[in-house]
Amino acid sequence: MPSPKSEMQKFGAKYKLIGKDYPTPDLYAKVTGKSKYAEDFRVDGMLFCKLLLSPVPHGRVKHLDLSKALAMPGVKAILTQDDLPAPADSVTDLGVTIKANTQGEKALTMEPLYQGEPILAVAAVDEWTAAEAIEKIDIEFEHLPFALDPLETLRPRGPNPRVEGNVWVEEENSPPRVGVLKWKEEDFAPAKYGQLPMGKPQEEWSYGDLDAGFKNAALVLDETFVTPDTSHQTLEPRTALAYWQNGKVFLHMGTQSTVQTLAGLGRWLNMDRSQIVLISEYTGGGFGSKATGYIFAIIPALLAKKANAPVMMRISREEEHFIGRARPGFQGRIKAGFAKDGRITAVDMYAIGNNGPYDEAGDVGASGEIVSLLYQPPAMRWRGVTVLTNTPPRGPQSAPGGMQGIVMMEPILAKAARQLSLDHVAIHRINSPEGKAEWGPASNGKRAHATSAFLKEAFDRGAEQFRWKERVAQPKRSGSKVRGVGVSSSCFFAGSVGYDGLFVIRPDGRIAIQSGIGNLGTESLSDVHRVVAEVLGVPWEKCDVIWGNTSKNLPWTCVSGGSQTTHAMTRAAHAAAMDGKQKLQEIAAKTFGGTPEQYEVGNEKVFRKGGGRSLTLAQAAQRAIQLGGKYDGHEPPPDVNKYTKTSIAALAGQGLVAAAKDKYPHDGQSFSYVASFAEVEVDLETGKYFLTDYLAVADVGTVIHPKALSGQVLGRSILGMGHAMGQKWVFDPQYGHTISRRFYHTKPPTILDVPTGMQWAALDIPDPETPVGARGIGEPPVGGGCGAVLNALSDALGDEVFRRAPVNLDTILTSLEAGRPMQEPLTAFI
């Protein structure tokens, strides 16, 4: 049953630009093929490089002879780990020194920790020559023991993925180091019954009275659930081009963030960031995997230096699988108590995350925090272990950890609703956060709280729009087909604070808005700056957004990831706009007399209230240059970041320079929320199922750009659905080799896997803790996309079919026949 076509939603009733659609400034270049991504650039004398990848999951190079390769005509240089700068300490924005992690990931290594890890790189006149040279390299590996499955290495005599151990150990005032964590044999007893063993955790926290919560529960469920490892699979592989000029390195690469990528490049190259120019105007997808660039971009940079020529490193799809990051799969278990009305009384959660061999992904920790917020248990214990394995490195993927936590929790909520004969929307609604909802463990006796939450309103709106009650009342079975409907809660962190806004009102009357946000396709790079035009009352057509090149004087900007940007940078844009407005008023008062408050800004003018003399923006910009000082950027605001100050100094004298740091008050942590509704149809004879309908209702605060928002709400929902509907990693356990290495091995949903008329809605209720009221949206829908599909499947098939994701047709057929879940319940990568 299709849901009624949602009437055109209207947003931004009190605004001219905010809440309205507009063609973004990057769109024309994209649609005509003029937009240049990293691989589209050409430089005279450009060499090409190829990588030699490890054939073993864990080993050591015991013999290496490059002579035959180096003797080949056309081979210009070979880069190995000996050419890499030593890991450098880094200094944060706040001046805190972070000691270098000597056991962290390097761009090249002689001790590979996963199959496909880059060992060395050859630069040659073309790729053919580089590939031939790699064939001529004489290399031998010593094989070392390897571990793929976290449970395998946690066993008392299990293999360690690294010589030093299988987990990161945190110690105060020193970088993390690799150590050993083994559980006792008796800890593994529950595994015999398909339940997750829960040995000594690395971390744990709790609040409330857990025992009382379970004792007073009408129903207690204890469920083990396994979530898949899924590659980010950005359509643009992490290709990069580098060359050197006058001691500076110029890097063309795809990255989510512009300004924030410099710090990583500086650390990896051990160079001052003022000597690095990053060009990244267009990026072919990130989803967290290119949040602040990637370490492999230094390979062409260092090769270019060594060969004294530009080097293009093109990454193939298979190479991308190995180095392109993935979401950590979880082996998890939750015990949850429910009152008769469905209200959760207690949650006891255990999460094991598969990390790959290198730097720790934060997923395991985030999973507990998100569950504590989204389901509001009055008592909760969370325990977690992040385990190292010889599988490709993990990194944050849209809603890192939060998604896995939601996917562990949602099937339990659906099962509880069935056992307590409750409506599924009702059980989600009664447990939803509202207002300044608390989350996470207590610190100094007090738990943290959210800025706001309107998830209950989202469920109300969604239930009506999806015609939930009608759908539930309809017959499920029709011939061999059975229909199911499911609903899911979802949320994630959605905003940071404290960054800078910067723009110049030029003497020609146009506004040059400096944007340090990356262009990964979310359109936040221009969307947030609509606030500048809105506040100043300037037509958008008079604004030019400058982005994607760190030599273009950009302001200090948040990482374009983790759903921060819309929140953080609308605040910064608002602060800069208020600074610009104040300066315009002051300039008018200096020019015509009176006080600044007697002047108003609007219609591309600053004018005396109630009529009288006025300056056009062009005239005001010329006056600003005459006045100098703070007006044209010669005196930057004292509190902006030093990175912004450098940019202001370069822009000084070009017009009225408006710049400010976001210092707006902010009580609580910002989150965004989504209520997701799904309908599936399963063919019981074939096990094949289709998603027939989907609706996501988003609570993201004020809507800035509806069409871009719809793309995020539905696009990130589908990314989540991929985890329910088929994506996973598979390894050969004997040799530790990766089997799922291309799109067709672990295929993201295609246009035929989703309904042709998906629905979305946004509440458009402003968040009270931010001036424009907008929060981020990239991550929050992901868990709901997966959770709603899983719950629709269990509605159709019952509780005895699956206890891990994805749910494939063989899972359905074999389990229905046996009357119980037939998939191996705990093993990773099946």
Place this chain on the structure above:
Amino acid sequence: MKEEIPPSEREATSLRLSRRNFIKGVIGGGVAASSAHYLFRASSLLGESSAPGDRLLTLNVNGQLRRADVMKQETLAWTLRYKLGLTGTKLGCDRAECGACTVLIDDVPHYSCSVLTHTVRNKKVVTIEGLANPDGTLHPVQQGVIDEQGFQCAFCMSGFILSAVGYLKTHPNPTRAELAHGLSGNLCRCQDYDKILTAMMRGAENLRKVSRA
């Protein structure tokens, strides 16, 4: 000789050649030390004389006759991107999985990563750069993207647009479900399918208006 081959057989020949080329690539690639796919001679790019085995071909691309030194194993995607400077055609997988490299060959969408360049002699190739009018007026399908803010990162965009343009030539008035089938050879990892489909439907509508006018 090639001119006498009927179109259906030309297609068959090109398929056979492609497959052989890719089997070769698969053998060379794989697990171990290197991956022998993703190769090409950059000779003409580097301004050197053509490498042995190269052959000077004349190709009809975007209505222009273009000459390029082409290796016999060279794919159309390489020639377009590295010999003719048409970088709007993207490589997402180089193995006929994602559709980012889709171009029109005699009005039919093809994965240019899986077509050998020498098989398109005497055919008309259209890439994203050739869709708009020389006066800058966008193709109605391109305009549909602007109207609906279609796509996110847009790395898949040129492939989707050319698939849509090809499909609409034979199915000018599709339903959403029909057009989805027409576009199902293209992957969007931003998973922006709903908005893409809306933009392509708008493109179809724009196209019908232009055709009627």
